[in-house]
Amino acid sequence: MRIALLVTCLVDTLYPDVGRATVTLLERLGHEVVFPDRQTCCGQMHVNSGYQRDALPLVRHHVEVFEPYDVVVAPSGSCVGSVRHQHAMVARRAGDDRLAARAEAVAGRIYELSELLVDVLGVEDVGAAYPHRVTYHPTCHSLRLLRVGDKLLRLLRHVRGLDLVELPEADQCCGFGGTFALKNADTSTAMLADKMRHVLSTGAEACTAGDSSCLMHIGGGLARLRSGTRTVHLAEILAATEQPA
Amino acid sequence: MTTVHLGMPLVRAPRGVGMLREQEPFPAAARRALADPQLRANIRRATGTIRDKRQRMVDEVPDWEQLRDAGSALKAATMARLPELLVQLEEQVTARGGTVHWARDAHEANRIVTSLVQATGADEVVKVKSMATVEIGLNQALEAAGIAAWETDLAELIVQLGRDRPSHILVPAIHRNRAEIREIFRREMPGLGTEVPADLSDVPAELAALSRRHLRAKFLSARVAVSGANFAVAETGTLAVVESEGNGRMCLTLPQTLITVMGIEKLVPTWRDLEVFLQLLPRSSTGERMNPYTSTWTGVTPGDGPQELHLVLLDNGRSATLADEVGRSALHCIRCSACLNVCPVYERTGGHAYGSVYPGPIGAVLSPQLTGVQDNASLPYASSLCGACFDACPVKIDIPRLLVELRAQHVEARAEEHPVPSAEAVAMAAAAWTMARSKRWVRAQRASRIGRLLARRSGRLPALPFPLARWTSSRELPVPPEETFRDWWARERG
Numbered sequence: 015m016r017i018a019l020l021v022t023c024l025v026d027t028l029y030p031d032v033g034r035a036t037v038t039l040l041e042r043l044g045h046e047v048v049f050p051d052r053q054t055c056c057g058q059m060h061v062n063s064g065y066q067r068d069a070l071p072l073v074r075h076h077v078e079v080f081e082p083y084d085v086v087v088a089p090s091g092s093c094v095g096s097v098r099h100q101h102a103m104v105a106r107r108a109g110d111d112r113l114a115a116r117a118e119a120v121a122g123r124i125y126e127l128s129e130l131l132v133d134v135l136g137v138e139d140v141g142a143a144y145p146h147r148v149t150y151h152p153t154c155h156s157l158r159l160l161r162v163g164d165k166l167l168r169l170l171r172h173v174r175g176l177d178l179v180e181l182p183e184a185d186q187c188c189g190f191g192g193t194f195a196l197k198n199a200d201t202s203t204a205m206l207a208d209k210m211r212h213v214l215s216t217g218a219e220a221c222t223a224g225d226s227s228c229l230m231h232i233g234g235g236l237a238r239l240r241s242g243t244r245t246v247h248l249a250e251i252l253a254a255t256e257q258p259a
Numbered sequence: 260m261t262t263v264h265l266g267m268p269l270v271r272a273p274r275g276v277g278m279l280r281e282q283e284p285f286p287a288a289a290r291r292a293l294a295d296p297q298l299r300a301n302i303r304r305a306t307g308t309i310r311d312k313r314q315r316m317v318d319e320v321p322d323w324e325q326l327r328d329a330g331s332a333l334k335a336a337t338m339a340r341l342p343e344l345l346v347q348l349e350e351q352v353t354a355r356g357g358t359v360h361w362a363r364d365a366h367e368a369n370r371i372v373t374s375l376v377q378a379t380g381a382d383e384v385v386k387v388k389s390m391a392t393v394e395i396g397l398n399q400a401l402e403a404a405g406i407a408a409w410e411t412d413l414a415e416l417i418v419q420l421g422r423d424r425p426s427h428i429l430v431p432a433i434h435r436n437r438a439e440i441r442e443i444f445r446r447e448m449p450g451l452g453t454e455v456p457a458d459l460s461d462v463p464a465e466l467a468a469l470s471r472r473h474l475r476a477k478f479l480s481a482r483v484a485v486s487g488a489n490f491a492v493a494e495t496g497t498l499a500v501v502e503s504e505g506n507g508r509m510c511l512t513l514p515q516t517l518i519t520v521m522g523i524e525k526l527v528p529t530w531r532d533l534e535v536f537l538q539l540l541p542r543s544s545t546g547e548r549m550n551p552y553t554s555t556w557t558g559v560t561p562g563d564g565p566q567e568l569h570l571v572l573l574d575n576g577r578s579a580t581l582a583d584e585v586g587r588s589a590l591h592c593i594r595c596s597a598c599l600n601v602c603p604v605y606e607r608t609g610g611h612a613y614g615s616v617y618p619g620p621i622g623a624v625l626s627p628q629l630t631g632v633q634d635n636a637s638l639p640y641a642s643s644l645c646g647a648c649f650d651a652c653p654v655k656i657d658i659p660r661l662l663v664e665l666r667a668q669h670v671e672a673r674a675e676e677h678p679v680p681s682a683e684a685v686a687m688a689a690a691a692w693t694m695a696r697s698k699r700w701v702r703a704q705r706a707s708r709i710g711r712l713l714a715r716r717s718g719r720l721p722a723l724p725f726p727l728a729r730w731t732s733s734r735e736l737p738v739p740p741e742e743t744f745r746d747w748w749a750r751e752r753g
């Protein structure tokens with residue numbers, strides 16, 4: 015299958031390994047990955063901060079870039095959530111119903127990585143090996159906006175050597191929330207502290223999730239504690255094999 | 260935007276009265292709460308307990324999702340014809356011997372209730388727990404007129420005696436623990452003529468027994484009661500209150516005069532509609548299959564219950580909310596408090612940080628709508644948009660979507676009022692400009708790698724200036740890698 019990659023602005027700039035892992039994984043499964051390099055950002059930060067008018071050109075740009083593709087994947091539940099639930103809303107609010115209709119069509123063809131693997135490609139065992147003790151944080155947008163359910167867990171359970179430990183109060187928000195982490199820094203930090211306490215209580219070497227943004231938050235907190243516990247994106251685990259890459 | 264006409268101009272809740280406005284921005288108020296470990300422990304324990312109970316009760320109901328859909332649809336249908344239903348309610352209440360008063364805002368409602376009480380010659384009233392009367396500051400208004408208002412709900416009584424403000428919809432004293440409650444009773448009760456045993460402990464049964472003695476005296480002496488209403492049935496003019504303690508039933512039956520203050524959104528068209536809400540409400544709020552007391556009263560019945568019945572229909576910003584196509588669903592709220600109990604922000608800050616009688620996620624959308632968003636500007640941002648509230652809400656109010664809409668309304672209203680854009684608005688516009696074209700975006704990415712230079716020595720970024728300082732106060736920032744994904748792709752596959 016030919017799959018277009020929405021790499022997300024955060025992964026592109028700060029976590030290119032996540033993007034590379036996504037490509038490696040999909041190619042290993044026999045698919046063709048294309049990277050429409052005119053892509054920039056889905057505009058989620060603008061929408062969630064109240065700058066819907068500023069987000070409009072970003073939505074338009076996104077629609078133009080991804081319109082030609084039948085299947086689009088992003089290694090990010092929150093960006094997929096934004097495309098699916100916000101793009102048409104932004105266009106409609108600005109009175110552009112034509113753009114809204116196009117945005118809806120594009121949104122109907124975009125998948126978060128675990129959705130693509132399990133629902134579209136029908137695989138749960140991607141042939142990965144990752145011999146580490148790992149705990150899984152289901153991010154709010156994957157869990158509630160996309161309803162990915164246990165898809166990520168099913169993928170992780172098939173990874174060889176992976177010791178999956180349950181995260182207490184897993185479905186509680188880590189406190190990121192985009193600009194929430196800045197505007198309500200104290201509350202965000204209190205939420206993060208509890209999340210880190212739970213992660214550390216599992217004794218895991220790494221905490222994984224399907225969103226680089228939440229992992230940036232949790233990882234940023236763990237690094238400050240110098241805890242030694244890492245964060246790793248689902249794509250990186252699924253791309254790992256027994257052979258050295 | 261469509262406008263719904265209720266025959267009134269679209270007024271917002273007025274300033275300087277009641278409890279709907281933040282005294283200070285949410286982040287500042289939250290900081291104080293976060294620094295109080297006792298408060299955090301009290302709220303964490305209480306919300307955790309109710310949350311688990313609620314989940315058990317909801318899991319019992321196989322058609323819970325259909326019930327939620329039914330509740331949501333009924334509310335939407337009611338809002339769509341609210342004006343005619345209100346008129347029907349008025350006709351029915353009047354036909355059955357009650358009197359209906361229309362109050363545009365808090366001032367008007369307070370004036371109406373005060374003069375009704377004064378007309379009876381009474382100088383005290385007993386009160387059934389009511390959010391609407393806290394919203395309009397009725398107790399203060401009555402006090403100014405020399406009328407004492409006695410709260411009869413235990414938690415509301417604790418708040419009243421503690422000269423405190425409610426911090427939860429269902430459990431206004433959620434932020435207090437038993438020891439604190441004992442202290443409040445010991446300090447305040449003697450002045451009210453209720454003797455406090457010298458060895459009063461903080462065992463709940465003892466505290467409840469003491470408050471019962473205090474309240475009994477009030478129930479038996481009061482000639483006027485003031486209540487809210489959970490529901491009003493338009494087809495029959497029936498008002499309904501659900502409660503757990505039985506105090507409400509005493510107030511609704513013993514006094515000669517009953518004054519009910521009700522937000523205009525609390526309406527259901529028919530009796531049959533109660534079937535849905537009386538299932539949704541108790542499970543969502545207290546985690547019970549059914550609430551212990553459900554009282555309904557229809558007009559006046561000679562020789563039975565209050566002989567004089569007044570219904571005050573309160574707008575106070577509701578028709579303005581109804582006129583907002585996106586925001587109007589906030590009026591579907593049945594005040595169950597499920598969204599508070601699952602909210603990670605509420606769990607850590609408690610209700611006072613929201614500055615309003617309506618705290619938590621629903622407060623973060625409802626309060627700004629009732630007052631106008633500029634008067635509660637920090638509330639729509641007091642959420643990480645995690646979505647737990649939407650999942651818990653028995654009438655499926657999409658609170659995250661409302662929050663995002665209110666943020667947009669706030670940003671746009673600010674831009675209209677101030678010719679000079681805020682620093683944030685400038686940054687957002689710049690980012691949007693940059694990201695609207697890939698060439699500009701790539702250039703910006705290259706420039707951002709300047710961060711690598713800063714981090715060269717330690718491998719970590721240094722403490723950064725405002726606003727990123729708020730991030731680096733508790734978290735590290737990742738150091739931008741040498742090569743972006745885009746560059747790698749161009750090198751490897753381009």
Ligand code: SF4
Binds near residue numbers: 594654
């Ligand atoms: S918004 Fe929904 S969950 Fe929150 S109090 Fe209202 S009805 Fe309950």
